[in-house]
Amino acid sequence: MSIDVRRRARLPAWLLALTFTTFTFATDDYVIAGVLPALSADLGVSEAMGGQLVTAFSLAFALAAPVASVVTATWSRRALLACALGLFVAANAAAAFTGSYAVLLGLRVLAAVAAAAVVPAAYAIATSAAPEGRQGSYLALVMGGLTGSLTFGVPLGTWVGGAFGWQATFGLGAALGLVALATVMITLPGLPPQPAMPIRERLAPLARPQVLLGLLGIVAIVLGSMMVLSYLAPFLRDLAGAGPVELGWVFVLAGLAGLAGGQLGGRAADRWGASRAMTAGVAAFAAVMAALTFCQILRPVPLLALLPLLLLWAGASWWIPPPAQARMITLAGPAAPQALALNSSAVYVGVSCGAALGGLVLETYGSGWLPAAAVCVELVALALFRAADRGRAGAMPPGNPSAPQG
Numbered sequence: 001m002s003i004d005v006r007r008r009a010r011l012p013a014w015l016l017a018l019t020f021t022t023f024t025f026a027t028d029d030y031v032i033a034g035v036l037p038a039l040s041a042d043l044g045v046s047e048a049m050g051g052q053l054v055t056a057f058s059l060a061f062a063l064a065a066p067v068a069s070v071v072t073a074t075w076s077r078r079a080l081l082a083c084a085l086g087l088f089v090a091a092n093a094a095a096a097f098t099g100s101y102a103v104l105l106g107l108r109v110l111a112a113v114a115a116a117a118v119v120p121a122a123y124a125i126a127t128s129a130a131p132e133g134r135q136g137s138y139l140a141l142v143m144g145g146l147t148g149s150l151t152f153g154v155p156l157g158t159w160v161g162g163a164f165g166w167q168a169t170f171g172l173g174a175a176l177g178l179v180a181l182a183t184v185m186i187t188l189p190g191l192p193p194q195p196a197m198p199i200r201e202r203l204a205p206l207a208r209p210q211v212l213l214g215l216l217g218i219v220a221i222v223l224g225s226m227m228v229l230s231y232l233a234p235f236l237r238d239l240a241g242a243g244p245v246e247l248g249w250v251f252v253l254a255g256l257a258g259l260a261g262g263q264l265g266g267r268a269a270d271r272w273g274a275s276r277a278m279t280a281g282v283a284a285f286a287a288v289m290a291a292l293t294f295c296q297i298l299r300p301v302p303l304l305a306l307l308p309l310l311l312l313w314a315g316a317s318w319w320i321p322p323p324a325q326a327r328m329i330t331l332a333g334p335a336a337p338q339a340l341a342l343n344s345s346a347v348y349v350g351v352s353c354g355a356a357l358g359g360l361v362l363e364t365y366g367s368g369w370l371p372a373a374a375v376c377v378e379l380v381a382l383a384l385f386r387a388a389d390r391g392r393a394g395a396m397p398p399g400n401p402s403a404p405q406g
Contacts, residue, residue, distance in 0.1 A: 012187075013183075013186075013187040014125075014129075014184070014188045015126065015142070016187075017180070017184045017186075017188065018122045018125060018126060018142050018145075018184070018188075019141050019142050019145045020176075020179065020183060021081075021122060021145065021183075022119055022122055022142055022143065022145030023145035023146070023148050023152075024145075024153070024173070024177055024179075024180045025088070025118065025119060025145075026145060026146040026147075026148075026149035026153065027149040027153025027154060027156075027176065028088075028092065028111060028173045028176075028177075029054065029058065029061075029112075029351070030054075030150060030153075030229070031154050031158065031161075031169055031173070032050070032051070032053050032057075032230070033054070033229055033230050033232050033233060034155070034158030034161060034169075034233060034244070034248065035158060035161035035162075035169050035244075036050050036051060036230075036231065036233045036234065037233050037234060037237065038161060038162075038244075042099070042166065043099070043100070043101045045101050046363060047231065047233075048358075048359035048363035049101070050101075051356075051358060051359040051362070052105070053104065053108050054226075054230050054351065054352070054355035055355040055356045055359075056105050056112070056352075057108045057109070057112040057115075057352075058112070058349070058351035058352035058355065059112075059349065059352035060108075060109045060113060060116070061115055061116045061119075061345075061348045062346075062347075062348035062349045063116075063345075064112065064113045064116035065116040065117075065119070065120055065344060065348075066202050066203075066345065067199070068113070068116050068117040068120075069117075069121075069202075070198070070199055072117055072121075076190070077121060077191040078184075078185065078188055078190065078191070080117060080121055081118055081121065081122075081181075081184050081185075081188065082184075082185060083117075084114040084115075084117040084118045085114065085177055085184065086181065087111075087113070088111050088115065088118075088177045089174050089177040089181065090110075091108075091110040091111040091114065092107075092111060092171070092173035092174035092177060093171070093174040094107055095107045095108070095170035095173075096170040096171040096174065119344075120344065123139060123143070125191060126138040126139045127139050129189070129191060147255070147258060148255075148259075150251060150254065150255035150258060151251075151255025152252075152255070153176075154251045154255070155248040155249070155252045155255075156248075158244055158247055158248040159244065159245065159248045160172050162243070162244025162245060202342070203342070204335065205335040208335065209388075210388045211328075211331055211339050211388075213331075213384050213385070213387050213388035214327060214328045214331040214339075214384070214385060215328070215339070215342055215343065216346075216384050217327075217382075217388060218325075218328065218381075219346050219349050219350040219353065220350065220377050220378070220381030220384060221320055221324055221350065221378065221381040222347050222349075222350025222351055223350040223353045223354040223377050223381075224285070224354070224374040224375070224376075224378040224381065225285075225317040225320075225354065225374065225378075226353075226358065227355075227357055227361065227370055227374045227377065228358070228370050228371060228374050229317075229354070230358050230359075231359070231362050231367060232250070233247055234367045235368075236250065236303070236306075237367075238366070238367045239295060239299050239300065239301055239306070240299075240300060240302065240303040241300055241303075246303055250307070253307070253311060253314075254310055254314035255314070257312075257314040257315045257318075258314040258315060258317060259318070260315060261314065261315030261316060261317065261318040261319040262319065262321065264315070264319055265277060265318065265320060266323075268280065268281075268319070269322050269326045274323040274324075274326040274327040274330065275323075275385070275389065277319075277322075278323040278324055278327060278382070278385065279382065281316055281319040281320035281323065282378050282379070284312065284316040284319070285313070285316040285317060285375075286375045286379065288312045288313045288316060288371075289371035289378075290371070290372075290375060292309055292371040293368070293369070293375075295309075296368035299368075327385055327388075328343055357373070357377075361373045
């Protein structure tokens with residue numbers, strides 16, 4: 001291996017620190033799903049109410065991200081990350097000692113505001129400080145912290161909560177935040193703030209109907225998957241008698257399946273076209289959800305018998321976002337950069353709505369109906385993207401070769 005190749009292969013420490021930071025934030029958001037039964041019982045609320053902690057975090061992130069990017073535009077990147085990570089650590093440390101649902105809800109909002117300030121900044125740093133020609137790979141690595149949290153962070157938090165109580169899971173979040181803070185402060189070079197984009201300019205793509213429909217499609221896609229993920233603990237407990245240990249292993253294997261599904265979905269979008277790849281992913285998701293709904297008739301079902309379906313669900317869930325994102329770029333046209341920025345908020349709106357709507361289904365009909373409801377939402381997502389495609393095609397001059405096909 002030549003010296004030049006070795007240099008290209010060596011990743012800077014600050015990039016790994018940013019990846020660990022996004023991993024930490026995503027773990028803190030999704031880990032509620034692993035400790036939901038114990039947390040809800042201890043706080044004296046229903047599991048549906050406990051799931052609203054995910055809603056609060058994700059909705060606060062979605063609303064705060066565009067505002068935070070404008071408010072902190074003149075801050076140095078080190079100062080921004082230091083303040084936000086400090087707030088995140090404090091919120092999780094306090095959560096580890098509270099016994100009040102209302103207080104915990106407020107602390108989740110504070111942690112989400114911190115995440116909303118850091119995650120977009122981490123993406124911007126990764127692309128602006130990357131060597132020429134490596135911006136995409138650097139950004140992909142930082143974004144990989146989000147998917148990696150489902151494979152490693154959420155299972156770890158679930159096991160810690162099962163062994164030491166749900167409060168210890170938030171203590172783990174504070175510890176991860178401290179590590180992220182230390183590594184970022186040690187490794188991140190001094191970087192000037194990026195030029196701020198006014199809120200009006202950031203939201204301008206929403207005036208285009210096809211972009212708005214595409215973003216609503218993203219919301220629905222994430223919503224359908226998160227309806228099941230947010231309440232996976234009660235779903236698997238009711239269906240298969242799974243406890244925290246078994247649930248942790250399900251998260252590990254599902255995370256690995258999700259990573260594979262995301263890669264395959266991206267390749268399918270390149271090979272088949274984004275619309276066809278997304279349709280295939282939604283069809284696979286719907287088939288798995290239908291099978292899980294049917295399993296309610298047979299319960300209790302051994303967890304090992306359910307495992308293939310759970311892995312297919314995870315793979316299909318992560319298959320869908322890459323072609324959906326590619327579709328979003330096509331729909332937005334010249335406004336693609338702003339639309340992709342809004343896409344991040346759309347994802348977290350979907351997470352928050354998934355937890356809220358899933359909680360309503362859980363409370364009203366029971367956990368067994370969560371997969372059936374998720375199927376309906378995914379079909380709505382597909383219809384929204386079809387409508388967006390038609391809207392863009394109608395806006396094209398006749399015969400324009402760039403109009404979407406299929």
